[in-house]
Amino acid sequence: MISTAARLLSAVLILLVIFAATRAIIRALPGDPLNTLIAETGTTIDRNVLNRALRLDEPFLPALMGDLRAALRGDLGTSILSQRPVAPVVAERFVNTLILSSLTLLMGFPISLLLGLLAANHPRSAIDRICTLYGALCAALPAPWIGPLLMLCFSVWLPIFPISGSVFLPALTLALIFSGLWARLIRSRVRESLLNGSARGARARGLPEWRVLFKYGLIPVSGSLLAYLGTQTGHLLAGAFVTEIIFDWRGMGHLLVSSVLRRDYPVIEATAFFSAALCLLGNWWGDFLQNRVTPWKE
Amino acid sequence: MNIVRDRALLLSISWLCLWLSASALLGLLGGSISFDISAMLQLPEWKAPFGYDSYGRNLLFITLLSSFKSTAFGIFITLLSCLLAVLIGSSVAMGPKHFHVVLSRILDAFLAFPPLLFALGWAAVRGPGWGTLIFALLIGSAPGLIRLTFARSQEILAQDFILASRSLGASFARIAFHHVIPAAINLCIVKAPSLFAHALIAEATLSFLGIGAPLGQETWGSLLLQGRDYLVEAPHIAAATGLPLVLMILALQLISERLTLHQLRAKKQP
DSSP states (O other), X not given: OHHHHHHHHHHHHHHHHHHHHHHHHHHTSSSOHHHHHHHHHOOOSOHHHHHHHTTTTSXXXXXXXXXXXXXXXXXXXXXXXXXXXXXXXXXXXXXXXHHHHHHHHHHHHXXXXXXXXXXXXXXXXXXXXXXXXXXXXXXXXXXXXXXXXXXIIIIIISOOSOSSSOSHHHHHHHHHHHHHHXXXXXXXXXXXXXXXXXXXXXXXXXXXXXXXXXXXXXHHHHHHHHHHHHHTHHHHHHHHHHHHHHHTOOSHHHHHHHHHHHTOHHHHHHHHHHHHHHHHHHHHHHHHHHHHHOGGGO | OOTTTOHHHHHHHHHHHHHHHHHHHHHHTTOXXXXXXXXXXXXXXXXXXXXXXXXXOBHHHHHHHHHHHHHHHHHHHHHHHHHHHHHHHHXXXXXXXXXHHHHHHHHHHHHTSOHHHHHXXXXXXXXXXXXXXXXXXXXHHHHHHHHHHHHHXXXXXXXXXXXXXXXXXXXXXXXXXXXXXXXXXXXXXXXXXXXXXXXHHHHHHHHHHTSSSOTTOOOHHHHHHHHHHTTTTOHHHHHHHHHHHHHHHHHHHHHHHXXXXXXXXXXXXX
C-alpha cells in the first residue's frame, strides 16, 4: 500500500519534471527568446501580446505554475502559427498515432509470434534460419528507405492504397521494422522455456506438440514478453513519428516534427510532453506486468 | 574467427572495404561532380550505374560522396561513445558506492525515452545542424554503452582475482589499467560495429526528417529524402541510394555477431 502510494507520488513528480523541462525549451533559446522566436517564425502577432501569451513577462517558476494551472483546466495554449488552441489538435493527432501503432501491433505481432514459435520449436531448421535472417534484415531497414519503396510498390505500381492519407502503408512499414526484432525475441525466450521447463515431461505424457508449445513454451514467458513490449512503447512511438512524416499521416509525430521545423513553441511543448508521458506510461506498464507475472524476481 | 572460411563474413568485410575506400577516395580527393540539366532524373546507363539525380548529377558519385560524410560522422560518434563509455563506466564502477546509484538513475532517465525525442527537443532550441546531429546520435548510443561498460567493470571488480591481486598489494591504478579498462575496451570493440550501424540509420533518419544535416549538405538522409520526393518520376533514386546503406548495415551486423561469438568461444576455452 505504502509502496503503491510512493510509486504514484514519484510518477507524478517525474511528470512534473518533464512538464517543467518542456516549458524550459523556449527559455533556453539563444539571446532574447522573444526576439529569436519572432525572427524564426516570422509571425505578425504583436510583441506584447506574444510576451503575455507565452508568459515570458513573468519569471520561470510563476510562469510554470500558471501554465500548470491552465494545463489542468485543459488549456495548453494557442499555436503561434495557426492561432488555434493546441489541446484539441494534440488530442486529434494523438488518436491518429494510436490508430497507427495499434494497427502496427495487429499486423506485426501475429507474424512474429508465428515465426518465433515455429523457429523455437525447430532449432537449426530452415524456419529457424529464416527467422534469424528475417530479424537481421528487418533491423537493417531504415524507415526512410523501406517506406518510400513500399509506397512505390503498393501505391504507384500496384495502386492498392492511396499515396497519402492511408494508414495501412505506414503500419506495414513499422510492422516490418519491428516484427523481426520481436520474432527473434520470442524465439529465444520460448526456446529457453522449452528447454528448462516441463516441456519434456509433457511430451512424454503424449500431449500434442502445439499444446506443448503454447502451454510450456509460450505461456510461462508471456509475462516477460508483454513487459518487454511495454518498454518498447517509446521506440514504437519514435518509429511511428518517422513513418508519419514519410507517409504524411497526420499523427502526433507529424505535428511535433513540423512544429519543431517551424518553431511553433506552444505546440512543441504540448506534443513533447505528451510523447514523453506516453513513453513513461509504457515503461511503468511493463514494470507492473513484470512484477505481477514474475513476483519471484523481486 | 576464420575470415577465409566464413564466406558471409568475407563478403561483408569486402563490401565494407570496397564502399568505404571508394567513398573516402572520392571524398578526400574532393572530386567535383558536374551538373547536367539534360540528364536530369535519367535512368541508369553504363556511364552511371545508379542513374542521375534531380540536378542531373551522376547518382553513384553523389551517393559515394554523401556516404563519405555520413560514415565519417558515424565513425566519429562511435569512437566518441566508446571513449565516454570506457571512461565513465570504469571510473564510476571503481569509485564510491553512492555514485553507482546516481549514474544508474541518470542512465535510466536517458534510456526511458527514445533518442528521437531528445533530438527533437534539442533541435527546437538550436535548430538543425551538425551540432544537433552529434547530440542526437550521442544520446542514442552513449547511455546504453555506458550501462554495459559499467556493468562489465562491476563484474570484473567482483571477481576473486581482483581480491587476490589487491591482497598482493596491487595499486588502484594497476587494477584499473590491467583489469578494468581492458575489459571495458574489449566490450566496446565487440559493440562498435553495431553502434556504427545504428549511427548510420539514425543519421539517415534525422537528416531525412530535416533536423539533421544543415540545408545544402548532402548526406545519406538527404539523398533518401530526394528519393521520396521523386518517387513517381524517378524511382531509381530511392532504390539506388538506400541499397548500399542497407548492405552496409547488414555487413556491420554480421561482423558484430561474429565478434560476439568469437569472444564467447574464447571465454569458454581459455
